[in-house]
Amino acid sequence: xxxxxxxxxxxxxxxxxxxxxxxxxxxxxxxxxxxxxxxxxxxxxxxxxxxxxxxxxxxxxxxxxxxxxxxxxxxxxxxxxxxxxxxxxxxxxxxxxxxxxxxxxxxxxxxxxxxxxxxxxxxxxxxxxxxxxxxxxxxxxxxxxxxxxxxxxxxxxxxxxxxxxxxxxxxxxxxxxxxxxxxx
Amino acid sequence: xxxxxxxxxxxxxxxxxxxxxxxxxxxxxxxxxxxxxxxxxxxxxxxxxxxxxxxxxxxxxxxxxxxxxxxxxxxxxxxxxxxxxxxxxxxxxxxxxxxxxxxxxxxxxxxxxxxxxxxxxxxxxxxxxxxxxxxxxxxxxxxxxxxxxxxxxxxxxxxxxxxxxxxxxxxxxxxxxxx
Numbered sequence: 001x002x003x004x005x006x007x008x009x010x011x012x013x014x015x016x017x018x019x020x021x022x023x024x025x026x027x028x029x030x031x032x033x034x035x036x037x038x039x040x041x042x043x044x045x046x047x048x049x050x051x052x053x054x055x056x057x058x059x060x061x062x063x064x065x066x067x068x069x070x071x072x073x074x075x076x077x078x079x080x081x082x083x084x085x086x087x088x089x090x091x092x093x094x095x096x097x098x099x100x101x102x103x104x105x106x107x108x109x110x111x112x113x114x115x116x117x118x119x120x121x122x123x124x125x126x127x128x129x130x131x132x133x134x135x136x137x138x139x140x141x142x143x144x145x146x147x148x149x150x151x152x153x154x155x156x157x158x159x160x161x162x163x164x165x166x167x168x169x170x171x172x173x174x175x176x177x178x179x180x181x182x183x184x
Numbered sequence: 185x186x187x188x189x190x191x192x193x194x195x196x197x198x199x200x201x202x203x204x205x206x207x208x209x210x211x212x213x214x215x216x217x218x219x220x221x222x223x224x225x226x227x228x229x230x231x232x233x234x235x236x237x238x239x240x241x242x243x244x245x246x247x248x249x250x251x252x253x254x255x256x257x258x259x260x261x262x263x264x265x266x267x268x269x270x271x272x273x274x275x276x277x278x279x280x281x282x283x284x285x286x287x288x289x290x291x292x293x294x295x296x297x298x299x300x301x302x303x304x305x306x307x308x309x310x311x312x313x314x315x316x317x318x319x320x321x322x323x324x325x326x327x328x329x330x331x332x333x334x335x336x337x338x339x340x341x342x343x344x345x346x347x348x349x350x351x352x353x354x355x356x357x358x359x360x361x362x363x
Contacts, residue, residue, distance in 0.1 A: 010186075010187040010188065010189045010358060011186060011187050034217075034219055034354075034356075035217065035219070070255060070257050070324040071255065071324065072253035072254060072255045072263070072265075072324055072325065072326045073253070073255075074253050074265045087265070088265065089253060089263050089264060089265035091263060094255050094263065096255065096257060096258070096261055097257050097258065123219060123220065123295040123316075124219060124220060124295075127220065129220075129290070129291065130220050130222070130291050130292070130293045131291050131292060131293075131318065133293070133294075133295045133316040133317065134316065135314065135316050135326060151253070151326070153253070153316045153324075153326030154255070154316065154324050154326075155316065155317075155318060155324060157257075157291070159291050183187070183217070184189065
C-alpha cells in the first residue's frame with residue numbers, strides 16, 4: 001500500500017490511514033494535485049447491512065453538510081448459491097442534489113471474512129470554477145450472501161474549493177485502510 | 185505501476201488538442217487524462233481519433249462499444265443504465281465519442297481518462313475510456329466504453345475535440361511504466 005510521501009512517477013502517496021473500530025476517516029485535499037485517488041483495502045464494518053458513504057467540506061464549510069451531490073449508481077450482483085444474478089441501476093443508492101451522506105457501496109456484511117475493496121477518484125477539488133466530478137468502483141461481500149460490483153459517479157455541485165473529505169459507514173464503526181494518492 | 189508525464193496541454197477556446205509525439209514503443213500502455221473540458225457549444229460530445237504513421241487526417245477505422253448511467257437532478261429524478269448507440273461505432277472513421285451531450289454551463293465540464301494499449305505493431309490498437317459530466321437538461325452522467333483502431337499501422341497521433349465548436353480544458357499524456 002506504500003508509505004505517505006512516496007511517489008511513483010506522477011502518482012504521489014499523500015496519506016495512508018489504517019483504523020480498527022473507527023467511526024470515520026478524514027482526509028485533507030490541497031491544490032497540489034489535479035486528481036486524488038483513494039484506495040480502500042479490506043473494509044469490514046461492525047454493523048451488518050451498512051453502507052460506505054462520503055461527504056466533503058468546502059473551504060467555507062465545516063460540518064460535511066452543505067455541498068449538494070448528485071450521483072448515478074449501478075450494480076452487478078450474484079448470489080453465492082447462484083439463485084440470482086443480474087445488473088441494474090440502483091434507485092435506492094443514488095443521490096439527488098443531496099447534502100447528506102452519499103453511498104458509494106452498500107449492504108456490507110460484517111462477518112469476519114466479508115469485506116469491501118475499491119477506489120474513489122475526484123477531479124480537481126480545489127477548483128473555484130467547476131463542479132467537481134468523481135467516480136468510484138467497489139467489490140463488496142454483502143450481508144445477504146450476495147457479491148456485488150458497485151459503480152458510482154457524479155459531481156459535487158459546488159464551485160467553492162473543497163478541502164476535506166470524510167469516509168464512514170452509514171451506521172457503526174469499521175476496520176480497514178484507506179490510502180490517498182495525488183496525480184500531477 | 186507508475187505514471188510518467190509525457191506532455192500536458194491546456195486549451196482555452198480551442199477547436200482541438202493534438203498529441204503528435206510521445207506515442208511510441210517506450211510503453212505498452214498510454215493514459216490520457218482529460219480535466220474539466222467545457223464546450224462552447226451546448227449539447228456536444230468530447231471525442232477523439234487517431235492517425236497512423238504515414239497517413240494523413242484523423243480518420244482511422246474504429247470498432248467500439250459502450251454504455252452509460254444517468255440521473256436527472258431535481259423533480260423528475262429520471263434514471264437509466266443503458267447501452268449507448270451514441271458512443272459505439274461499427275468500423276467507422278469518424279471521431280470516437282467519450283461522452284454524450286455535455287451541458288456548456290460555466291460550472292459544468294467533463295473529466296475522465298482514455299487508456300491506449302500497444303499503439304505500435306500489427307495488432308488491433310485497443311482502448312478504453314470513462315468520463316463523468318453534467319449532460320444537457322441537468323442530467324448527471326457516467327459514460328464508459330472500449331474499442332480498437334482496426335488498422336495494422338502504428339497509432340502515433342491522437343486528436344481530442346468536441347463534436348461541435350471549441351472548448352476549454354486540459355489533457356495530459358502519461359506513459360504507464362511497469363515498475
